[in-house]
Amino acid sequence: MARTFVMEFERPVAELEHKLESLKRLDLTAQPDLAAEIVALELEIEKLRETLYSSLSAWEKVQVSRHPERPKTQDYIEALFTDVVELHGDRLFGDDGAMFAGLATIGRRRVAVLGHSKGRNTKENIARNFGSPHPEGFRKARRVMRLADRFGLPIVSLLDTAGAYPGIEDEQRGQALAIAECLATLAGVRAPVVVVGIGEGGSGGALAIGFGDRLIMLENAYYSVISPEMCATILHKDAGRASEAAACLQATADDLVRLGIADEIVREPAGGAHRDPEVVFEGVRDAVTRALDELADVPADELVSRRYERLRKTGVYTEGD
Amino acid sequence: MPISDWFKAREAKRYVTPNGPVDTSDLPDGVWIKCEECRRTVYQGDMESNLQVCPGCGAHGDLTAADRIAYLVDEGSFVETDGSLGSVDPLSFTSGKPYAGALEAARENTGMREAVLTGRATILERPVVVGAMDFRFIGASMGSAVGERITRAFELALTERTPLVLAVASGGARMQEGMLSLMQMAKTASAAARLSEAHVPYIALLTNPTMGGVTASFATLADVIYAEPHARIGFAGPRLVEQTIRTGLPKGFQSAESLLAHGMVDAVVDRRELTERVALTLDYLGSGGE
Ligand SMILES: [Zn+2]
Numbered sequence: 001m002a003r004t005f006v007m008e009f010e011r012p013v014a015e016l017e018h019k020l021e022s023l024k025r026l027d028l029t030a031q032p033d034l035a036a037e038i039v040a041l042e043l044e045i046e047k048l049r050e051t052l053y054s055s056l057s058a059w060e061k062v063q064v065s066r067h068p069e070r071p072k073t074q075d076y077i078e079a080l081f082t083d084v085v086e087l088h089g090d091r092l093f094g095d096d097g098a099m100f101a102g103l104a105t106i107g108r109r110r111v112a113v114l115g116h117s118k119g120r121n122t123k124e125n126i127a128r129n130f131g132s133p134h135p136e137g138f139r140k141a142r143r144v145m146r147l148a149d150r151f152g153l154p155i156v157s158l159l160d161t162a163g164a165y166p167g168i169e170d171e172q173r174g175q176a177l178a179i180a181e182c183l184a185t186l187a188g189v190r191a192p193v194v195v196v197g198i199g200e201g202g203s204g205g206a207l208a209i210g211f212g213d214r215l216i217m218l219e220n221a222y223y224s225v226i227s228p229e230m231c232a233t234i235l236h237k238d239a240g241r242a243s244e245a246a247a248c249l250q251a252t253a254d255d256l257v258r259l260g261i262a263d264e265i266v267r268e269p270a271g272g273a274h275r276d277p278e279v280v281f282e283g284v285r286d287a288v289t290r291a292l293d294e295l296a297d298v299p300a301d302e303l304v305s306r307r308y309e310r311l312r313k314t315g316v317y318t319e320g321d
Numbered sequence: 322m323p324i325s326d327w328f329k330a331r332e333a334k335r336y337v338t339p340n341g342p343v344d345t346s347d348l349p350d351g352v353w354i355k356c357e358e359c360r361r362t363v364y365q366g367d368m369e370s371n372l373q374v375c376p377g378c379g380a381h382g383d384l385t386a387a388d389r390i391a392y393l394v395d396e397g398s399f400v401e402t403d404g405s406l407g408s409v410d411p412l413s414f415t416s417g418k419p420y421a422g423a424l425e426a427a428r429e430n431t432g433m434r435e436a437v438l439t440g441r442a443t444i445l446e447r448p449v450v451v452g453a454m455d456f457r458f459i460g461a462s463m464g465s466a467v468g469e470r471i472t473r474a475f476e477l478a479l480t481e482r483t484p485l486v487l488a489v490a491s492g493g494a495r496m497q498e499g500m501l502s503l504m505q506m507a508k509t510a511s512a513a514a515r516l517s518e519a520h521v522p523y524i525a526l527l528t529n530p531t532m533g534g535v536t537a538s539f540a541t542l543a544d545v546i547y548a549e550p551h552a553r554i555g556f557a558g559p560r561l562v563e564q565t566i567r568t569g570l571p572k573g574f575q576s577a578e579s580l581l582a583h584g585m586v587d588a589v590v591d592r593r594e595l596t597e598r599v600a601l602t603l604d605y606l607g608s609g610g611e
């Protein structure tokens with residue numbers, strides 16, 4: 001596979017891969033030892049990758065979560081769902097390509113699907129505003145949340161955004177209000193809500209479709225109150241200290257399980273989800289269908305009050321003297 | 322008391338401002354202060370009796386949460402709830418200024434335990450649950466404790482079926498508590514949704530500044546949203562917007578007046594008229610049309 005994008009921490013792997021490529025170009029018949037050397041090098045690469053990925057720092061995981069070849073919402077929809085009916089528009093102003101909304105079937109369950117939609121190439125990314133929704137995206141999501149609520153369809157929500165788009169017109173058209181209304185609506189949906197962090201979980205723009213009855217996180221996905229770069233800029237006036245900020249923010253899948261915010265982690269192959277998407281799709285399919293099965297028989301009132309109680313328990317504070 | 326009588330009664334009312342927000346260190350005895358907007362020198366007593374609104378240009382000065390509540394509710398009617406609820410440092414956040422120290426300093430500087438005061442009070446004799454946020458306390462950012470106090474205010478209003486009035490100011494979610502802070506947006510918004518469902522009135526006053534995760538959660542879910550003149554209200558910080566779009570920002574961007582023009586708030590209300598406006602609004606919302 002031709003790799004077009006190398007993350008800094010993966011450079012040692014990339015260098016060995018480069019060496020492997022050149023070995024493979026040599027004439028095997030002229031050098032009998034070459035075949036063995038190639039096999040050894042392949043093993044070495046795999047081992048090095050596994051070592052690297054077994055102890056990724058928070059900042060390295062953030063980079064993996066943003067990898068351009070990482071599977072996107074569209075890939076999950078194509079791989080996991082059948083009979084997909086995409087629903088467009090917010091009925092107010094426009095249709096936002098950064099937010100997918102629709103109806104689909106996963107296994108034997110019919111659901112509504114929401115998802116931040118990054119592009120898989122430059123052209124798609126421009127059409128989808130790199131996955132950063134405008135108010136119209138959140139209002140479309142909210143419209144489909146209400147649809148799901150009215151017709152008792154579970155919601156499966158896929159998170160992958162750097163955040164809500166911070167533009168002038170976004171502010172003027174009520175970006176904050178659009179997010180707030182999603183939160184209020186999601187709180188009351190009388191059907192199961194299963195959220196999957198597949199890549200980036202950037203702050204309020206992620207949260208707008210990002211809480212519910214279950215939160216499943218991919219191993220290298222993150223979900224944070226603020227991007228590490230912006231956090232570092234605020235604290236140190238230096239985005240270059242993002243690595244330190246990423247560690248402090250405790251926003252990896254492991255962190256979120258420890259904090260009681262996420263329920264389950266779907267493992268990724270060494271090298272990240274893009275190195276073997278099928279394995280990750282299978283893991284997500286399993287986790288989502290299990291969650292939907294578990295929630296299927298919970299009465300609607302009970303679902304809504306449990307969802308509230310779950311949030312009520314989120315937070316750490318002291319009380320009394 | 323009918324609103325019209327209150328106008329007369331207010332003439333006699335004396336406001337107390339224990340913590341004047343304006344720096345007067347370079348002026349003798351803090352008797353005279355300079356308005357930052359019109360540069361006029363104003364007698365501090367005049368500012369106090371004018372609710373920290375400049376008599377010259379009408380600029381609204383910053384208020385502490387205690388003053389905000391004192392100006393809004395009937396004298397002596399405020400009884401705080403959840404006053405012992407405070408923040409901890411759940412992530413041991415040490416990047417930059419360690420969070421534990423920042424909390425300590427904020428408590429020392431403000432005499433408050435957290436960035437929001439909540440409680441019961443009356444507004445022109447109308448019972449309310451009331452809250453006010455204090456920007457001096459870590460930018461009135463919302464962490465677990467602020468989120469919990471706000472949520473409990475919503476729940477108190479719900480169980481007692483008493484209208485809720487919140488004076489909001491905030492820089493957004495408190496990043497030093499990471500995802501626990503982000504989830505407070507969902508928590509407070511869910512509490513607001515429950516109050517709304519129960520048809521108990523909720524009025525928000527957005528003051529300078531109301532930004533980020535607070536604007537994007539409970540603050541804008543009110544039945545009626547009022548804003549203070551010239552308050553900055555928005556989601557993304559202006560510098561981030563500027564960097565993103567790589568051009569200058571339009572005049573009055575994210576000002577209360579601009580939000581009014583774009584249909585995002587119900588009205589921009591002068592601080593000196595707020596109490597009677599809130600009371601009148603509550604009368605309509607609680608009247609059932611009778
Ligand atoms: Zn002035």
